[in-house]
Amino acid sequence: MSLLEVQDLSVVYEPSDAAPTHAVRDVSLTLERGEFVGLVGESGSGKSTLGFALTRLSKPPARISSGRILFDGRDVAALEDEQLRAQRRGGFAMVLQSGMNALNPVRTVGNHFRDVFAAHGHVPRERRDARARELVEKVELSSTVLGRYPGELSGGMRQRVSIALALALEPQLMVFDEPTTALDVLVQHAVMRTIRELQASEGFTALLISHDLGVVLESTSRVMVMHQGVVVEDGASRDVLRDPQDDYTKMLLSHYADPRAEVVELPGLAARGGQLVTSASTAPSPGRRAHGSGSAPRVGRAASAAVVVDGVSKVYPPPRRGAATVTALDDVSMRLEPGQSMALVGASGSGKSTLAQLITGVVRPTSGTVSVGDVRVDALRGRGLRALRRDVQMVFQDPYAALNPLHTVEYTLTRPVVNYTGRSRREARARVLELLETVGLTPVEQFAAKLPHQLSGGQRQRVVIARALASDPQIIVADEPVSMLDVSLRAGVLALLEGLRAEHGVSMLYITHDLLSARVVTDQIMVLHDGRVVERGETSQVLRFPQDPYTIELLDAVPQPSRAGGAA
Amino acid sequence: MRYFLSRLGLFALTAWAAITLNFLLPRLMPGSPADAAIARLAQNGPVDPATRAAIEAQLGVPTGGLLAQYWDYLGNVLTLDFGVSYTFFPASVASLVGSALPFTLVLVGLVTVAAFVIGTLIGVLAAWRRGSALDALPTLSGSFLAAFPYFWTALLLLFFLGYTFQLFPTSGAYSPYTTPGLNGPFLADAVAHAVLPAVTILLTSLGGWILGMRNAMIGTLGDDYVTFAEANGLRSRTVALRYAARNAILPNLTGFGLALGGVVGGSLLVERVFAYPGVGYLLFNAVTNQDFPLMQALFLMITLSVLVANFVVDTLYGILDPRTRR
Secondary structure (H helix, E strand, C coil), rough: CCEEEEEEEEEEEECCCCCCCEEEEEEHHHEEEEEEEECCCCCCCCCCHHHHCCCCCCCEEEEEEEEEEECCCCHHCCHHHHHHHHHCCCCEEEECCCHHHHCCHHHHHHHHHHHHHHHHHHCCCHHHHHHHHHHHHCCCCCHHHCCCCHHHHHHHHHHHHHHHHHHHHHCEEEEEEEECCCCCCHHHHHHHHHHHHHHHCCCCCCEEEEEHHHHHHHHHCCCEEEEEEEEEEEEHHHHHHHCCCCCHHHHHHHCCCCCCCEEEEEEEEEECCCEEEEEEEEHCCHHHHHCCCCCCCCCCCCCCCCEEEEEEEECCCCCCCCCCEEEEEEEEEEEECCCCCEEEEECCCCHHHHHHHHHHCCCCCEEEEEECEEEEHCCCCCHHHHHHHHHHEECCCCEEEEEEEECHHHHHHHHHHHHHHHCCCHHHHHHHHHHHHHHCCCCCHHHHHHHHHCCCCCHHHHHHHHHHCCCCCCCEEEEECCCCCCHHHHHHHHHHHHHHHHCCCCCCEECCHHHHHHHHCCEEEEEEEEEEEEEEEEHHHHHCCCCCCHHHHHHHHHHCCCCCCCCC | HHHHHHHHHCCCHHHHHHHHHHHHHHCCCCCCCCHHHHHHHHHCCCCCHHHHHCCCCCCCCCCCCCHHHHHHHHHHHCCCCCCCCCCCCCCHHHHHHHHHHHHHHHHHHHHHHHHHHHHHHHHHHHEEEEECCCHHHHHHHHHHCCCCCCHHHHHHHHHHHHHHHHCCCCCCCCCCCCCCCHHHHHHHHHHHHHHHHHHHHHHHHCCCCCCHHHHHHHHHCHHHHHHHHHHHCCCHHHHHHHHHHHHHHHHHHHHHHHHHHHHHHHHHHHHHHHHCCCCCHHHHHHCCCHHHHHHHHHHHHHHHHHHHHHHHHHHHHHHHHHHCCC
């Protein structure tokens, strides 16, 4: 008998004020004991809904409308509340998406374990503390974390704690719902390794739900792909990689590539091999700047401006009394030529966002200088900063938080057009429609009237990019512009940014931890580690032949579908 | 520990600032109480120098420089010597405040704490049973009652329970035939007198606490740690109280602090309607009679009580939320 058998399961969302959504449709699947299975899908595919249904955590308005879930031969839906609660020990456990917030901020880690033991009584009272220590050591944490509050732990540590808590239940089935999504690349890599090792040593059955086919293929022996509530692919990881059956799976796979390869190609993005980049001199000359496609002539302004950062350090005061000062950047210099695109990569805490804030004039350096053209950014105040923002614009990471939910797209775009380019209302409207056209949101009239919540993530990010373009800037600082987007939408946004550079001569500083996207949209790259530049050069050169151990570590952390089935 | 010491230090500093302001503000006003009294007399004809001297002597015209006065004043505050009331001459301000304060503290203070505790518990229940009758009933009636101005609720209660059915006494804190002190008849009588004002305050403030707690808890019920606690099979009581409610109460503490701070100064209307001899009633008398020493002492009391309430809530925060301690 299979450990888990799902027969024709459908889950429907029935909100009281909207039409019902069929999130999961007639899904049938089985999990055998000891298997490590992946469940992949993009946002809205129904994968998390399915995970919640399997562990009976679905809450209204979600409802299982038909089908059966047999866990170890018992119908999960038929369990009484108290039976269900008992079943959570030695049955199925779940590790949640954004495990960062899965711990009660006002209880110590040790108390979380005590709560679990008290709820099930499966560990004798006198053994409980020792067992908790054993469990946190299993997830490679020191037992001192037991005395600490969740707020005192890093994201990776918190996710490890929630894995240890799930382990405390001695489950037969562990459902991991996007366990590493909110984590930094290197941390994600380490946590996934821990999960794989635990699965092998503890022998539980694991279901890994993720939007990242790369992560899943790398870890699991079998993979299921979900699309619009239906499982469209189910097969051994190796086979799926080599010979995907469904078009959707093929599409997902096409978005993965090895950033170290000689030629890297993603759908919709031109190949960038070694031949393209020779030096900064290949940057488009000012003469090549196209003013077509709605870009207004820069009347009375310098045609181009390079960003020059010279010997910049930024030291923040200690976060709390007694702690040491934080050096976010340590003697960093760089130069971004007009029309060039440069990647700034590093793990979180490496100082890449601080550098962006220095260039946009949001923070001032502790020492060193930052200039855009002949303007000293670090000396600007008030009016000067306003003028700078006309030239230097920002694209933010989270398109869901970067737009005011109360304003229409048109309003959002009109503000910077009126404020920075001095157009009249009527001219501004024409410019707004042009901008929407530029970022590919057509029909433009229709999109102009929409509110942010009526748009998808990818469409929102296009609005954010259009807003950055509204002031007709010379430099765009893009801070992880695609990290929140589904894989299939990423290429489109990246192609758009790349097109802006090529057609409008806008130079771009592309901040990311995603080396693959850095490879396809940038010419130059700079690797930051603990506030220092550890490696820089032409992107293809650096990624193909990395010199610094940190760059190599980052490259190793990139999920590689090609390693499929090699795990466990 | 460092957190509590720093809170205590902050409390001492603000208290000192409040006491100093209380000293400085009246001195920044032009004229003096003696001038005001003499001006009033002067309307009936010239005031002879002997009368002027007598009035100044009676009111105590300050001698010495500002710094010396300040020093005297600090000493007086520490020994609770706030002078003599004009209105209730020759009673000292300290004795007047001393006899009014306990009534206000016990009545309004206890009722405020009770309203917070009861309202929070009902809010927890309403959120946990969201959408059921246990949610709808307290939520609806709570917001209905909270919409009444409380002196109006007081008048309704007074009219029906006091006059029509004569269940409770209509004014005062105790009957003249009892002797204040710790004896049975007095306490029973005091409780009977306190019922109507207490019910008034309870009814009008309960709704706010119910709604605040319910909404905060509905928020925390959607948080990941609550889902995770459920996924781990914790008992629903544990999930509701230690996970959801424990976190939901934090934002409500701020409101509780404001309410506690308002105990001494904010009871004016209720005490006026019920002629309850508390601080609010005393303040009302002091203001209508231009009783400066009494007013000054009462304002100081009110300010200090807000500071004490803030300190209490800061301490509570420190105990309940480990994140504030860092």
